[in-house]
Amino acid sequence: MSVVPLSVAQLAWGYEAPLIEGLELSLAPGELVAIVGPNGVGKSTLLRTLAGEISPLAGTVLLQGESAAGLSAPERARRVAVLAQDGRPDDLLRVGELVELGRTPHLGLWGTLSEDDRRIVDDALNACQLLNLRNRLLAQVSGGEQQRARFAMAVAQQSPLLLLDEPANHLDLRRRYELFELIKKLREELGVAVIAVLHDLAEAYRQADRVFVLARGAAECVLATDPNRLQKLATAFEVPSSRLPF
Amino acid sequence: MRGKVSYLIAFIILLLACWLAMGLGSHQGQIRFDAAWLFQLDQADELQRNVLLIWRGPRVIAALLVGAALAMAGLLLQGVTRNPLADPYLLGISGGAGLAVVLFRGLAIFQGADWWLTPIVALLGATLANFAVLYLSRGSGGRVTVLGLILGGVVINAFCAALMSFMLARFDPFHLRVTTLWLAGGISFAPWTQLLVVGAFVFAAWLYLRMRAHQLNAFALGGAGAKSVGVDSERLLLRSALLASFLAAIGVSLAGLLGYVGLIVPHVVRLVVGRDFRRTLTLSAVLGASLLLLADTAARLAFAPEELPVGVLTAIMGCPVLLILLRAQLKGKR
Numbered sequence: 001m002s003v004v005p006l007s008v009a010q011l012a013w014g015y016e017a018p019l020i021e022g023l024e025l026s027l028a029p030g031e032l033v034a035i036v037g038p039n040g041v042g043k044s045t046l047l048r049t050l051a052g053e054i055s056p057l058a059g060t061v062l063l064q065g066e067s068a069a070g071l072s073a074p075e076r077a078r079r080v081a082v083l084a085q086d087g088r089p090d091d092l093l094r095v096g097e098l099v100e101l102g103r104t105p106h107l108g109l110w111g112t113l114s115e116d117d118r119r120i121v122d123d124a125l126n127a128c129q130l131l132n133l134r135n136r137l138l139a140q141v142s143g144g145e146q147q148r149a150r151f152a153m154a155v156a157q158q159s160p161l162l163l164l165d166e167p168a169n170h171l172d173l174r175r176r177y178e179l180f181e182l183i184k185k186l187r188e189e190l191g192v193a194v195i196a197v198l199h200d201l202a203e204a205y206r207q208a209d210r211v212f213v214l215a216r217g218a219a220e221c222v223l224a225t226d227p228n229r230l231q232k233l234a235t236a237f238e239v240p241s242s243r244l245p246f
Numbered sequence: 247m248r249g250k251v252s253y254l255i256a257f258i259i260l261l262l263a264c265w266l267a268m269g270l271g272s273h274q275g276q277i278r279f280d281a282a283w284l285f286q287l288d289q290a291d292e293l294q295r296n297v298l299l300i301w302r303g304p305r306v307i308a309a310l311l312v313g314a315a316l317a318m319a320g321l322l323l324q325g326v327t328r329n330p331l332a333d334p335y336l337l338g339i340s341g342g343a344g345l346a347v348v349l350f351r352g353l354a355i356f357q358g359a360d361w362w363l364t365p366i367v368a369l370l371g372a373t374l375a376n377f378a379v380l381y382l383s384r385g386s387g388g389r390v391t392v393l394g395l396i397l398g399g400v401v402i403n404a405f406c407a408a409l410m411s412f413m414l415a416r417f418d419p420f421h422l423r424v425t426t427l428w429l430a431g432g433i434s435f436a437p438w439t440q441l442l443v444v445g446a447f448v449f450a451a452w453l454y455l456r457m458r459a460h461q462l463n464a465f466a467l468g469g470a471g472a473k474s475v476g477v478d479s480e481r482l483l484l485r486s487a488l489l490a491s492f493l494a495a496i497g498v499s500l501a502g503l504l505g506y507v508g509l510i511v512p513h514v515v516r517l518v519v520g521r522d523f524r525r526t527l528t529l530s531a532v533l534g535a536s537l538l539l540l541a542d543t544a545a546r547l548a549f550a551p552e553e554l555p556v557g558v559l560t561a562i563m564g565c566p567v568l569l570i571l572l573r574a575q576l577k578g579k580r
Contacts, residue, residue: 077476112462
């Protein structure tokens with residue numbers, strides 16, 4: 001029996017007052033859940049709450065069956081990897097060094113990378129087509145390449161749950177396609193579960209098993225086959241359904 | 247490979263610095279240092295023994311410990327604030343420690359318990375100044391900014407300097423001269439007991455930082471990024487700030503206000519071996535120790551038998567480095 005990577009019950013999240021309350025969500029290994037919603041509705045805050053970076057205002061977040069709040073920082077990082085939207089690593093870091101940082105929660109007392117760690121870093125660089133850039137400073141690569149390097153770091157972390165906040169930012173069409181292919185491979189071959197905040201609604205419906213639409217004060221799960229999804233989206237984004245991009 | 251060669255070169259520089267410092271002095275005509283000689287102390291005459299074991303030996307050890315402590319403090323501050331201009335002297339941490347010691351001496355409490363109380367008092371002053379400057383320098387989102395750090399350091403330094411001047415004006419001429427020379431930065435006489443205690447603390451600080459080196463690397467991702475790879479960044483930042491204060495206080499209590507060692511050394515080391523704390527920590531400690539020992543030897547010899555405060559030499563070396571770095575920062579980040 002495989003362990004459920006993430007299980008959320010009656011979750012309320014926000015900073016002082018809750019943005020949304022009562023979210024119920026359970027993720028199976030290999031599943032991808034997309035989160036869409038208008039700006040400022042609390043999508044990134046939800047990811048930060050699920051990652052244990054900020055405490056939930058109510059409810060529970062279980063990572064592989066254990067409360068996220070009760071886990072030590074390295075133990076939590078071994079169960080969930082995050083690609084934040086606003087992560088700004090030091091420009092003077094090299095691409096290879098950034099990806100190596102993904103191994104931090106797995107290292108021992110002296111922080112030495114084992115042969116296995118090095119192989120995992122090489123694989124992540126290779127999967128994201130960054131091997132030829134590994135010695136370049138982040139300051140010397142494009143925004144898209146930086147985004148791929150950050151994604152490679154999250155891959156190198158080898159957690160069963162991946163939280164991605166707008167992972168396709170700065171990527172051109174080809175790289176976007178490659179990114180989603182790679183995510184698919186991680187899901188199918190390694191059983192990694194993914195929650196991704198996406199802006200592109202068509203992409204969300206194409207990639208995800210389920211889509212959560214967040215509106216002010218409410219969260220609703222919508223399936224691609226749901227006949228009412230356009231209406232629900234239109235309500236969430238406060239636009240006429242005829243103006244939705246698909 | 248590059249790392250191993252760097253370690254080898256750093257240790258050779260250290261040995262050379264020790265050999266020069268032990269062998270050279272205003273008595274160099276009479277005292278010749280020879281490594282084999284150390285093992286035949288019984289056959290040495292009184293003068294040789296006194297000069298080497300009572301004067302030069304402790305001074306060499308003190309310079310090594312202070313140099314290593316200041317370089318590690320600079321490296322640590324630069325890493326956790328993600329700011330290459332962080333240095334205990336520029337940030338006013340050494341100033342805070344100096345002020346605390348001047349106040350302590352001026353108020354003349356606990357006479358006779360000086361050698362072990364001075365570091366404690368210095369630590370209190372350093373910690374207060376460190377937290378004040380980190381608080382003053384936070385910009386939006388809690389991130390420490392270059393401008394905030396420099397201005398925070400200027401404010402703290404100015405405040406400490408003003409209070410120190412006020413206290414010094416009340417000192418008698420003898421204590422005034424002693425304290426002024428100490429503030430200018432100079433390795434003073436230290437008993438072996440004190441050096442043993444300080445040595446144990448510096449080693450413990452190195453050991454702690456070495457075990458946290460891979461976590462300190464994660465600060466390059468920012469506080470939230472470090473958390474996402476399993477580093478309790480808030481706790482580590484707090485401990486690092488305390489440890490940097492502690493290392494700066496060790497420097498101040500043994501050598502007064504010595505600037506720029508914590509600025510120059512980590513930069514040179516990063517240029518050679520990159521930014522990985524697992525390598526830069528030990529190399530910074532070894533090269534910091536060597537640099538200060540060489541500077542102290544030069545300060546002893548330049549106008550022998552008069553001595554130059556070693557702080558003057560480190561400032562002469564450090565100011566151009568600071569200007570270059572500041573210019574690069576302001577160009578890069580406007």
